[in-house]
Every structure is written in C-alpha cells, then in structure tokens.
Amino acid sequence: MPLSSPTKRATLSITVSERGTVESCVTVDGICELDGAQNKISYLIPEGTKVKKGDVVAKFDGSEIQKNIAQQEIKHKQALTRIETTQQEMEIERNKGESDLIAAKVELTLARLDLEKYEQGDYPAEITKQEGEMTLKKTNMQAESAKLEQYKALMKKGFKTSEEVRIQASKVAAEELDYSSSVQLLEVKRKFEHRRKTTEYSSKADQAAKKVDQAAATAKAQVAKAASEYEAAKATSGIEEQQLKTYQAQMEKTVIKAEQDGIVAYSNERYWDPSSQVREGATVYSRQKIFSLPDMTRMQVKVNIHESLIKKIKAGQKAEVRIDAFPNIVFIGTVKSVSQLADSSSSWRTGGVKEYTTIVVIDDLVGQDLKPGMTAEARILVGELKDVLVVPMQAVAEHRGDFFAFLIVGEDIRMQKVKVGDNNEKLVQVLEGLKEGDVVALDAHARAAAHFKAEDAKDGGADEKKPETTPAPETKGP
Structure with missing residues (x-):
C-alpha cells in the first residue's frame, strides 16, 4: 500500500512566500x-x-576654503568700517545742512529787518531831517533877503555903502542857492533814492529767501546722498557677511x-x-x-511580490523570516508597507511581470548580527481558515483543469474528483469530493499520470501536459 494520510479538519494558515534582501530600516x-x-x-x-x-x-581638503575665509574676513571688516564712515558723513551732512539753513534764515530775517528799518525808520527820518534843514535854510534865506532890503533903504539914507549892499546881496544869493539845493535834494530822496533803496533791500530779502530754500534743498540732497551711501555700505556689508558665512559653512562641511x-x-x-x-x-x-x-539595530527585508498575490498583502500582517546565513533561526516580522506602484527596475529581469516592493520589518533580531545584503525569505501570513477539511498537497493532482485524489477503501484505491480551495505549502483545502476520515494516497501525481496516459494516447497524444500537484497557481512554494 502507498503512503497515505487521513482527511481531517484543521486550521489552514494561508501564506505568501518570497525571497528578498536584508537591509537597515533607517539608513x-x-x-x-x-x-x-x-x-x-x-x-x-x-x-x-x-x-x-x-x-x-x-x-575634505579645506585649504582653499580657509584662504577664501581669510580674504573674505578682510572684505567684511572693510565693509564694516565703510558703514561707520558713511554714518559719520551722514551726521556731518545733516548738521551742516541744519547750520546752513539756520544761517540762511538769519540772513533772511536781517534782510527783511533792513527793509522794514529803511521804510519805517531811516527813510522817514531822512525826510524829516531834510525838510527841517530846508525850512531852516528857507528861514535864513528870508532873513538875509529882509536884511538886504534894509541895507538898500539905509544906503539911500547914506547909512550903508553900495559895497555893503553888494555883499549882502551875495549872501542872499548864497542862501537862495542853498535853499534851492535842499529842495532838490528832498525831491531826489522822495522820487529816486527811496525807490532805489526799497528795491535794493527788497532784492536782498528775496535773495535771502531763495537762499533759505536753496539751503533746505541742498541739505536734503546731501543728507539723502549720505544716507544712500550709508545704506549701500550696509548692503555691501551684508553681502560680504553672507559670503563669509557661506565660506564658513563650507569649511564646516x-x-x-x-x-x-x-x-x-x-x-x-x-x-x-x-x-x-x-x-x-x-x-x-x-x-x-x-x-x-x-x-x-533595526533591520528589515525587502521583497518583490507578484502582481497576482499583491492584493492579499496588507500592512500589519505578521511574517516568518528565514535568513540564509542563519538557517536554524526563524525571525518574526511585520509587514511595514506595500508599494502602490510596480517596481519598474525589476521588469527587465522578470520578463515584463509586474512586482510590488513590500517591506517586512524584523521585530526582534534575537541577538543576531544581521548585515545589509543578506539573502532572506519572508513568509507572510495573509489569512487563516479555521476548522476546514484539508489533505496534504501530495494527495491532490490536476489534469486539464480538474483536480483528483486517490481514495483508499480497504484494499482498493479509486480515483476521486475533488473541488479544492485555498492552500499553503503543505496542505490544501477540500471543498467537495472527500469527507472527514477518508484516507487518501500521497502519490497522487504519479497515479494521475499513469491513469491518464492511456486516455491521452487514445486522443492522439493531444494535451501531453503532466498533472500538477499545485492546485492554486498563485501559491508560492518554500
């Protein structure tokens, strides 16, 4: 009798196995x-x-960078000095502008005072003085004229000589000339000298006012120029400082x-x-x-899962990890991540078959010194079927899409068509065709091949495909 096994109920663990490479979780x-x-x-x-x-x-060799730092430090110090210089120049220009503006305002005030003084003081005083002198000269002229008339009367009486009358007439003529000059001078002061000096003082006041505006504008322009140079110096210093920091950062690197x-x-x-x-x-x-x-201290295994199986893999699933370098140790791991995109770098070596990168973190290294690059196999537990009817994988064979088992009844062995479900590397679920306790042969593959050989020959040798012992195409073997 062949080796056999009873059909029994058990918990069927569904796993997906794939080989991969050990790597660090954090590199x-x-x-x-x-x-x-x-x-x-x-x-x-x-x-x-x-x-x-x-x-x-x-x-890295930092000699050239150190040289750049030394040169840049000099440039930065020069830039800082330039900031101080331009700041002082800005203050000087500001003070000079304020001083020039004050001087211009004082000059304007004095010019306006000179104009006011002339119009309200000097000119009226000169006119009053000139009118008084003119009145005095007129009185003198009248007195000398009256005296001349007296001399003429006395000369007729013989008391004055003609020479004395002539002398007195000369005095009258002199007084008349002096009076006439005084009248003319008063007229000149009123008509010409007043207008001339008023124009002169007004012009000086206007010029002084313009100087005030000019001093204000000049001060503003000079301060703005100095401020611009100060801001430019600060900007230059900032650039030089940033360049220095860049060199220093490069030196650190x-x-x-x-x-x-x-x-x-x-x-x-x-x-x-x-x-x-x-x-x-x-x-x-x-x-x-x-x-x-x-x-x-934290290692993981990277595996590529076939596209037909990737739908079964989810983050958080537990896995057994076996590493070739430690064949007697089973490491426990957990699925950390499943790529959403196929690994394009592997398509050339898989004939266009799409695979998805899956990361399994090893939960405990159990004191072993794992190294990146070691070859490993991850067996991921994707599900469990409790209390299902199972038989060993060797007890089922496939032929032309149908599955068969060989049932042992007493001394007889007969072929039994079955319907199978999920499987793992050891057991396959039986949905129909067998019941609990049935004993099946474990050489189903060989028996199926012999049984269907004659039938295939009758069909003209068509479909020479050998029976398969793997009932589900998506299952990965160990």
Whole structure:
C-alpha cells in the first residue's frame, strides 16, 4: 500500500512566500555638501567601522576654503568700517545742512529787518531831517533877503555903502542857492533814492529767501546722498557677511560626521571604474554620495511580490523570516508597507511581470548580527481558515483543469474528483469530493499520470501536459 494520510479538519494558515534582501530600516547617507566638482578627500575612516553619532567619518581638503575665509574676513571688516564712515558723513551732512539753513534764515530775517528799518525808520527820518534843514535854510534865506532890503533903504539914507549892499546881496544869493539845493535834494530822496533803496533791500530779502530754500534743498540732497551711501555700505556689508558665512559653512562641511550609530559602507557602486572610487585623495563632486550608515539595530527585508498575490498583502500582517546565513533561526516580522506602484527596475529581469516592493520589518533580531545584503525569505501570513477539511498537497493532482485524489477503501484505491480551495505549502483545502476520515494516497501525481496516459494516447497524444500537484497557481512554494 502507498503512503497515505487521513482527511481531517484543521486550521489552514494561508501564506505568501518570497525571497528578498536584508537591509537597515533607517539608513543615513553621507553626502558631499561642498560646492564644485573637485573636492579632494583627505581622510576616510576604515570601511566597516562601527561609529557612534557625532563621530568623524570623512574629511575634505579645506585649504582653499580657509584662504577664501581669510580674504573674505578682510572684505567684511572693510565693509564694516565703510558703514561707520558713511554714518559719520551722514551726521556731518545733516548738521551742516541744519547750520546752513539756520544761517540762511538769519540772513533772511536781517534782510527783511533792513527793509522794514529803511521804510519805517531811516527813510522817514531822512525826510524829516531834510525838510527841517530846508525850512531852516528857507528861514535864513528870508532873513538875509529882509536884511538886504534894509541895507538898500539905509544906503539911500547914506547909512550903508553900495559895497555893503553888494555883499549882502551875495549872501542872499548864497542862501537862495542853498535853499534851492535842499529842495532838490528832498525831491531826489522822495522820487529816486527811496525807490532805489526799497528795491535794493527788497532784492536782498528775496535773495535771502531763495537762499533759505536753496539751503533746505541742498541739505536734503546731501543728507539723502549720505544716507544712500550709508545704506549701500550696509548692503555691501551684508553681502560680504553672507559670503563669509557661506565660506564658513563650507569649511564646516569639509567634515562629515555620523548622524546616527551604524557601520560605515562607502558608496562604490561603479566598482569597475577606479576613478569613481571613494578613497583618500580622490575628488568628488557636490551632492555626491560618499557613504551609507545603516542602523544595524533595526533591520528589515525587502521583497518583490507578484502582481497576482499583491492584493492579499496588507500592512500589519505578521511574517516568518528565514535568513540564509542563519538557517536554524526563524525571525518574526511585520509587514511595514506595500508599494502602490510596480517596481519598474525589476521588469527587465522578470520578463515584463509586474512586482510590488513590500517591506517586512524584523521585530526582534534575537541577538543576531544581521548585515545589509543578506539573502532572506519572508513568509507572510495573509489569512487563516479555521476548522476546514484539508489533505496534504501530495494527495491532490490536476489534469486539464480538474483536480483528483486517490481514495483508499480497504484494499482498493479509486480515483476521486475533488473541488479544492485555498492552500499553503503543505496542505490544501477540500471543498467537495472527500469527507472527514477518508484516507487518501500521497502519490497522487504519479497515479494521475499513469491513469491518464492511456486516455491521452487514445486522443492522439493531444494535451501531453503532466498533472500538477499545485492546485492554486498563485501559491508560492518554500
């Protein structure tokens, strides 16, 4: 009799298995953040070194940057000095403008006072004086004229000589001339000198007023110019300071420190190209990846799940993880994420079949030293069928889309058509055709092949397809 197994009820665990690669849950990359494409590496910690957060991993040659910092510090100090100078010049211009404006206003006040003084003081006083002198000269002229008449009368009586009359007549003529000159001078003062001096003083007042406006405008312009130079100096200083900070920041970036605990792995993907190797003395470009720093205390497995199975995978499902380097240890994991998009990088090696990247986090490393790149298998528990009828996978064979089992009854073995459901790597669910307690042979594949051989020959050898022992095409084997 062949090996056999009873049909029984059990809990059927449905799993999806796939092989993948171990990697760190958290990997921090060390990036060259220096500008340019000729950044020379001056120091590298040996690859594989375990480092702590804050440890120095790599250094770049910073001699040129240090030279730039020294030159920029001089420029920055000059810019600061320029700020102080222009600020003082601005204050000087402001004070000078205020002084010039005050002087111009004083000159305007004095000019207006001179005009007012002449019109209300000097001119009336001069006129009054001139009129008084004219009145006095008129009185003198009249007195001398009366005296002349007396001399003429006395000369007729013989008391005055003709010479005395002639002399007195000369005095009268002189007084008349003096009076006439005084009258003319008064007329000149009233008609011409008053208008001339009024015009002169008014012009001086107008000129003084213009000087006030000019002084105000000049002061404003000079202060604005000085303020503009001050603002320009501050802007220049800001630019020079920012450039200095840029150089200083670049100097700080000549040292790359570990951002977390981990093992240093240098980025040498192009291993065939010596010029691109990360090593001391090599030059790298800005934003080039120098090393990776995986956190070795938190590891995960990255697997690609076939598109026919991805609908069964959900975040939070538990999984068993087996790593080739530790064949006797079963690690427990949890599905962390399932990609929403197919992995385009894998389509070329899978013949166009779409696969979806799935991350399984290893919950407990159980003290083992896992390393990135190790090969692993993740068996994800996608469901459980409780109290279902099951038989071993070897007890069912497939032929032309139908499934068959071989039922052992006493000494007889007969073929029984069955309807199957879900399965895993060991058991398959039986929906119809068998009942609990039925004993089935475990060599269904061989028996089905022998049974259908003659029938296939009668059909002209058509459909030479061998029976399959895998009842569900989406199941992954171990």
